[in-house]
Amino acid sequence: MNIYNPSTNTVIATVKEDTDQTLQKKLQTLRQGVASWRTSSLSDRIDKIKTFGHLVRNDIENLAALLTSETGKPIQQARNEIRGAQNRIDHIIQNASPWLSPEHIYHNDTISESIRYEPLGVIANISAWNFPYNVGYNVFLYALAAGNGVLYKPSEYATLTGQAISHKLYQAGIPEEVFQVGIGGASVGQKLLEMNFDGYFFTGSHHTGQKIATTLAPKMVPVQMELGGKDPLYVMDDVADIKQAAINAAEGSFYNAGQSCCAIERIYVSESIYDEFIHYFIEEVSSYPMGDPTKESTFIGPLTRAEQLDTIEDQITDAVDQGATIMIGGRRVSSQGYFHQPTVLSNVNHTMKVMKQETFGPLVGIQKVRSDEEAVDLMSDTPYGLTAAVFGSDEQRALAVLNKVNTGTVYWNCCDRVSPNVPWSGRKNSGIGSTLGYQGIRAFVQPKAYHLKH
Secondary structure (H helix, E strand, C coil), X not given: CEEEECCCCEEEEECCCCCHHHHHHHHHHHHHHXXXXXXXXXXXXXXXXXXXXXXXXXXXXXXXXXXXXXXXXXXXXXXXXXXXXXXHHHHHHHHHHXXXXXXXXXXXXXEEEEEEEEECCEEEEECCCCCHHHHHHHHHHHHHHCCCEXXXXXXXXXXXXXXXHHHHHHHCCCCCCCEEECCCCHHHHHHHHHCCCCEEEEECCHHHHHHHXXXXXXXXXXXXXXXXXXXXXXXXCCCCCHHHHHHHXXXXXXXXXXXXXXXXXXXXXXXXXXXXXXXXXXXXXXXXXXXXXXXXXXXXXXXXXXXXXXXXXXXXXXXXHCCCEEEECCCXXXXXXXXXXXXXXXXXXXXXXXXXXXXXXXXXXXXXXXXXXXXXXXXXXXXXXXXXXXXXXXXXXXXXHHCCCCCCEEEECCCCCCCCCCCXXXXXXXXXXXXXXXXXXXXXXXXXXXXXXX
């Protein structure tokens, strides 16, 4: 399997894909190794994860350069991701013990009742390329802390990063017998679905998630999925600083070239401030340097997947044909890489694909609204339910809107933000289950109830 640099469309490495035989061997290795790992002390497992974090931070320049080379993520953003992912490790260090330890629920003179939390066993983690440290840590580090074995399949677009992560885990003392890497594309992912794991954790598109859920239903094992989004932002007429709101919204839309599950993909603005907001929004987007992702100044790099260029062009054409206006951008950039200009559309509505279908790229539509009620209706007009944001001065007014939208996460005066302290979960087509928070710690264990009569 060839690994391509998306900024140059050149092959930077060739790796050997796993076969049925090699995957079965890796699963057998994990089955044999997990028995001693699950009975090891929680503190020892946490110490090894802590050491892993130190090793990653100490090698951040090499790891960031590798991430940039295969995903096209600008180098500053690659460093930001690796540094930011450390908060997952800190969360495990601080919280794993309270949420994984036995709980004594009830007792009297004759009986005691308690709960113990047992690891699932050996899990398959089919991961994503857009934030391989963040979304990877969300699963495999928490699974390891809970005493599970993990077969981790990084996306084929982040293979080298996945291999580098595994080396750091081994250096930190995580046994190879409890962490194995599956190398390959969709066919390898399909093979994992046909194997007998004790749980499956997937991050990726809704379309693939549906196929996975259908395939795995007969297995009767835990299946958790973080899928896509079509995340809205509503800018109220009482927002304190229109220019700052536009700056924040633009970053939430175009960071990592819009390739984020929780990127702002559609914006609704109160009609009284619509023109002013768009002016500042375009001013901000026009300042974003685009180009070589290895340069420190670059903010917009290439798309990681060439196919996504077609999706973006299709949404732009559909919108313009129905009356939308291109305020900035609108075209691919002529180069060997997978570059597309950051693009902003005005005069959009919900008959257009750009306001209904996931984009996952540097494109956003901005629509005028007359009231909070209209904003709620439009924000809710989606099959997705990952995040929603409101910018405004009145917290209670903002909460009145946010309380009505059916999403796993809501933001007031911020957006495109993930914290390990609270659960990260999707609703509807955005996924099933939670990572992060205490719910994300317990996602990798199963409770066993004890009734002890004295």
